[in-house]
Each structure stands twice: as C-alpha cells, then as structure tokens.
Amino acid sequence: MRPDASVLHLDLDAFFAAVEQRDKPSLRGKPVVVGGVGGRGVVATASYEARRYGVRSAMSTREARSRCPHAAFLTGRFHAYREASERVMEVLRSVSPLVEPLSLDEAFVDLAAAGLPDLSVPTVTEVAEEMRARVHEVTDGLTASVGIGTSKFIAKVASDLDKPDGLVVVAPGTEVELLRPMHVTVIPGVGPATAERLRRAGIHTVADLERVSLDELVRLLGKAHGAGLWSLARAEDDRPVEPDRETKSVSVEGTYDTDLTDRKVMESVLTRQAGDVARRLRASGLSGRTVSIKVRLYDFTTLSRSTTLSSPTDTASTVARLARGLLAELDTSGGVRLLGVGVSGLADWIQEDLFGDDFGDGPGDADEADDAVPEVPLPGLPARHRSGWAPGMDVVHADLGRGWVWGAGRGVVTVRFETAETPSGPVRSFADDDPALTPWRPPEPPAPDAPVTPQSPTPA
DNA sequence: TCTGGGGTCCTAGGACCC
DNA sequence: TCTGGGGTCCTAGGACCC
Numbered sequence: 329m330r331p332d333a334s335v336l337h338l339d340l341d342a343f344f345a346a347v348e349q350r351d352k353p354s355l356r357g358k359p360v361v362v363g364g365v366g367g368r369g370v371v372a373t374a375s376y377e378a379r380r381y382g383v384r385s386a387m388s389t390r391e392a393r394s395r396c397p398h399a400a401f402l403t404g405r406f407h408a409y410r411e412a413s414e415r416v417m418e419v420l421r422s423v424s425p426l427v428e429p430l431s432l433d434e435a436f437v438d439l440a441a442a443g444l445p446d447l448s449v450p451t452v453t454e455v456a457e458e459m460r461a462r463v464h465e466v467t468d469g470l471t472a473s474v475g476i477g478t479s480k481f482i483a484k485v486a487s488d489l490d491k492p493d494g495l496v497v498v499a500p501g502t503e504v505e506l507l508r509p510m511h512v513t514v515i516p517g518v519g520p521a522t523a524e525r526l527r528r529a530g531i532h533t534v535a536d537l538e539r540v541s542l543d544e545l546v547r548l549l550g551k552a553h554g555a556g557l558w559s560l561a562r563a564e565d566d567r568p569v570e571p572d573r574e575t576k577s578v579s580v581e582g583t584y585d586t587d588l589t590d591r592k593v594m595e596s597v598l599t600r601q602a603g604d605v606a607r608r609l610r611a612s613g614l615s616g617r618t619v620s621i622k623v624r625l626y627d628f629t630t631l632s633r634s635t636t637l638s639s640p641t642d643t644a645s646t647v648a649r650l651a652r653g654l655l656a657e658l659d660t661s662g663g664v665r666l667l668g669v670g671v672s673g674l675a676d677w678i679q680e681d682l683f684g685d686d687f688g689d690g691p692g693d694a695d696e697a698d699d700a701v702p703e704v705p706l707p708g709l710p711a712r713h714r715s716g717w718a719p720g721m722d723v724v725h726a727d728l729g730r731g732w733v734w735g736a737g738r739g740v741v742t743v744r745f746e747t748a749e750t751p752s753g754p755v756r757s758f759a760d761d762d763p764a765l766t767p768w769r770p771p772e773p774p775a776p777d778a779p780v781t782p783q784s785p786t787p788a
Numbered sequence: 789t790c791t792g793g794g795g796t797c798c799t800a801g802g803a804c805c806c
Numbered sequence: 807t808c809t810g811g812g813g814t815c816c817t818a819g820g821a822c823c824c
Contacts, residue, residue, distance in 0.1 A: 364792055366792095368791080369792070370792045388790055390791095517821085578794090579794065582792090582793085583792060630820090
C-alpha cells in the first residue's frame with residue numbers, strides 16, 4: 329500500500345457491445361448482446377440496454393434470448409476489439425511507461441512512474457479526466473470507467489463504483505472504511521466457491537472477514553488464499569504494476585453444439601487445434617515442453633491429461649501426435665462437448681538437437697514443412713469447400729443418406745439426417761474434411777433458351 | 789440441448805534425489 | 807539397516823478472472 333493514490337485502473341464500458349454500437353449506428357440505444365450464438369453459447373458482453381432486461385456476462389445465450397428476445401445477438405469481431413484496445417493502451421502508455429493490460433478492455437497504470445509534479449488527489453483526478461477524454465477521442469466515442477487508489481485492489485474497486493463513464497479516486501487513508509461494508513466478493517479471488525465457504529463460517533462482509541484471525545483463515549482456505557485474503561481485507565496490497573508479464577501457456581479449445589462421439593472426429597479436431605496452437609507459438613517465438621488436452625464430457629465432467637517432453641516443441645505434428653495419444657487414455661464413449669489442446673512450460677527458445685546437423689538454426693526453423701496443417705484437398709471434395717460448410721447446405725453421407733448441415737465450425741460439421749421419410753433423423757458429426765461429405769453446389773445457371781422459372785421466395 | 793474461451797495460480801500426491 | 811527430511815519436478819484437478 330502506497331502513501332499516495334497512484335495506481336489507476338481503467339475499464340472500458342460494455343466494451344464489445346459498445347464497439348458494435350459505434351460501428352453500426354442502427355444498434356445505438358438498443359440492446360446488444362455479444363457472445364456465442366450457437367446452442368451452447370454464452371454472453372461475453374451485454375450493452376447497458378440489454379442489462380436492463382437482466383442479461384449478464386457468462387449467462388447462456390439461450391437464457392439471454394428468453395430475457396431479451398428483441399436484442400441483437402452478435403458473435404464477436406475480435407479484430408475490431410483488438411484495434412480499439414491497442415489505441416486505448418497507447419493513450420495509457422503516453423501517460424506512464426508502466427501499463428499492465430489485464431485483457432482487451434482493462435489495464436492498470438502506475439501514476440508514480442508518470443513524472444507528475446505531485447500525486448495529490450486533485451492532480452491524479454485531472455490526469456484521469458484527460459485520459460478518459462483522450463480514450464473517448466481515439467476510439468471514436470467509447471467510454472471508460474476509472475478508479476484510482478493506493479493499490480491495485482483499491483483502484484479496481486474504485487473503477488466499479490461509478491459505472492459507466494465514471495471516475496472515482498479513493499483518498500489515501502479511507503480504504504478500510506470504504507471496504508468494510510462491502511460483500512466479500514469485492515475481493516479479487518473470492519468467487520462462488522470461496523464465498524460459500526465464508527458464508528458457512530458466518531463471514532459475509534469485509535468487516536466480518538477483518539475480524540477473523542490469520543490462522544483461522546488459512547485453516548479455512550489454505551495457505552496462499554487465506555493469507556492473501558487476510559491482507560486484502562485490511563486493504564494491504566503491495567502488488568506492483570507489471571508491464572511485461574510473460575506468457576505461461578497457449579491453448580485452443582472448442583465446445584460443440586452436439587456432443588462428439590466419433591473418435592476419428594475427435595482426433596481430427598485435436599489435430600487441427602494442435603496446428604493452431606503451434607502456429608501461435610511460432611508467431612510469438614515460443615515453444616513448450618508440456619502438451620495437455622482438455623476434455624469435457626457430456627455430463628460436464630472435465631478431465632485433463634498432460635505429458636512432458638525432454639525439450640520444447642513448437643511443431644504441429646508433435647503436439648498433435650501427443651494430444652491424440654493422451655485422448656486414447658480416456659473413455660469418451662458417453663460423448664464429448666468440449667475438446668482442447670494446450671502447450672505450457674514455455675521457453676522463448678527452442679532446444680535444438682545439439683548433436684544434430686541443424687545446430688545453430690534459429691527458433692522456428694525446425695520442421696517448418698511439418699507444420700503445414702492438412703491443406704491437401706481430399707478426394708471428392710474441392711478444396712474451396714473445406715471449412716466452408718454452413719447450416720442449410722445439402723450433404724450426402726453414404727451410410728445414412730441425405731442430410732442437412734445443422735451446425736458447422738471449428739473443423740466439425742454436424743449433420744441432421746432429416747428427409748421426407750425420416751423427419752427427425754439421427755444427428756452425426758464429421759470432420760469438415762471428411763471425404764464422406766459431399767458439398768452443396770450452386771445450381772447451374774439456366775441454359776440461354778431454357779424457360780426461366782420464378783424463384784420461390786426465401787424465408788427471412 | 790443450462791453452463792465459452794483464453795488464461796493464471798494453487799493444492800496435493802507421488803517420484804526421485806540428496 | 808533403519809529412520810527422517812527437504813527440495814524439485816510432474817500430473818490432475820479446481821477456483822478464479824475477464
């Protein structure tokens with residue numbers, strides 16, 4: 329805890345939804361929900377108009393639709409968000425060299441490194457108001473809420489106190505009285521599970537927490553967590569603003585609209601994800617020794633398996649092979665809703681084979697060709713159709729006859745074999761490059777002398 | 789057809805080494 | 807031969823954050 333209020337926390341208001349409203353004027357003033365729009369999607373951000381209907385982050389999209397059916401439901405446009413975020417971070421870095429981004433829409437700024445004449449409340453208030461105005465300007469109208477205090481914890485609490493488009497400075501010395509009446513969940517690290525444990529011990533507010541001894545808290549929550557909460561309840565927080573935090577892991581995962589049951593499909597998914605992970609590792613000049621998979625079963629049970637190599641890799645084929653091997657250990661017969669691949673134990677260099685011929689190669693040179701993830705056109709399926717499946721397309725599978733694409737994405741196509749004879753046939757998933765899938769083809773243009781038949785109107 | 793995706797940090801047990 | 811401990815690495819799971 330510092331003598332001055334010199335830690336600033338900035339939080340862009342309803343960020344993803346606000347970017348959509350900025351870019352599409354027709355959405356302004358209306359409820360907008362950004363998130364997964366599939367059957368198993370959840371809300372990432374709801375505009376304030378949508379929040380009035382009870383739509384919240386992390387709520388299932390299904391629930392959000394029932395609460396606010398007239399909202400616009402959009403999947404994210406992450407390039408736009410990243411671009412806006414970069415502009416904001418630039419503004420922050422023009423104020424202080426010590427900026428720690430927490431996500432696209434949040435960051436801490438250390439005002440003690442900003443070279444201000446002093447760190448009095450009026451001075452930091454003025455700096456923050458200028459900063460908010462600059463953010464508004466460079467992002468074409470986005471608003472931010474800002475909090476300033478003597479620590480990260482207090483700054484973060486403060487930025488929440490006057491949302492949206494607010495600024496709160498917590499004067500040094502007033503932290504504890506601000507916190508005491510608040511619910512324990514204001515403390516970062518107190519989520520549903522910890523809150524429930526504390527509730528059962530009769531601890532509801534920060535004031536309650538402050539009365540519990542360090543020993544008892546450690547007994548209740550474990551060493552690190554207990555000791556951390558004990559300090560935060562007293563507003564004791566010395567965590568520095570860290571501008572360059574190192575990446576510890578890189579992962580890709582996906583949840584499918586219908587559970588996967590076919591091992592071949594699962595392997596194909598893992599192979600594609602391994603390619604994505606390897607590509608991102610290389611793009612960052614990283615490689616890692618531990619390859620993990622994550623599997624969420626039909627009943628939401630989540631399993632993980634990992635294996636560690638003696639030297640780091642950034643090679644798609646290696647990650648893919650290990651991932652498929654880890655999957656082989658698991659019983660997935662009940663169906664799988666989520667699959668993921670990750671690499672951790674990262675180093676910013678690659679352990680070359682010290683005794684091999686390519687000693688001295690730079691990072692990323694190993695097995696370049698091996699990383700080319702299957703772009704080979706498969707028999708009977710023109711390359712341009714790969715990953716081009718969309719719901720409504722007509723497909724044919726040899727075993728089950730004609731079906732319709734029900735869901736598509738992340739390398740998986742879900743087909744409902746629904747025909748006039750079997751109105752609600754079985755649903756099966758395929759890898760999107762499965763040669764058994766025959767793509768829809770646009771109708772041939774009518775011959776010049778053929779009679780032109782009127783198109784039946786397409787339902788909206 | 790309740791429950792995303794990308795992360796971080798912590799715990800606990802077992803292996804292994806000194 | 808028996809006993810004891812500490813430290814580190816690895817794996818699996820869980821809580822939490824935005």
